[in-house]
Amino acid sequence: MHFFFYDAKERGLDAWTRANFSKLPKEFTVRKTKFVGLRFNPVSTNIMVAYTDVLSYCIDLAKMEFRQIPRYRGILFMDFLENGELTVVERPWRHIVVELPDPLYRVRYGT
Secondary structure: OOOOOEEOOOOEEOHHHHHHHHHOOHHHHOOOOOOOEEEEOOOOOOEEEEEOOOOEEEEEOOOOEEEEEOOOOOEEEEEEOOOOOEEEEEOOHHHHHHOOOOOOOOOOOOO
């Protein structure tokens, strides 16, 4: 998984991407799961949150700091409010599985 900042006016990669892409930590770039969303803090535009359904990272683009946020699991949505407060909607996977219907057809092997 890679992400780049693209400058539409210049029709190329942003200066931040060219300068810092090689400095990104491996646990951030080499992943099996894809990021579902990227959100920028409207109060501090150097702060970004990248999240999947099971984990999230707080990224300070100015300082090149990447911190995992271990608090949230089962993330459905994440975004910042106008005052910079982070809002998270989460639903544990076990609650979703309970509400799934039974399978229509189940193959039983070895019976």
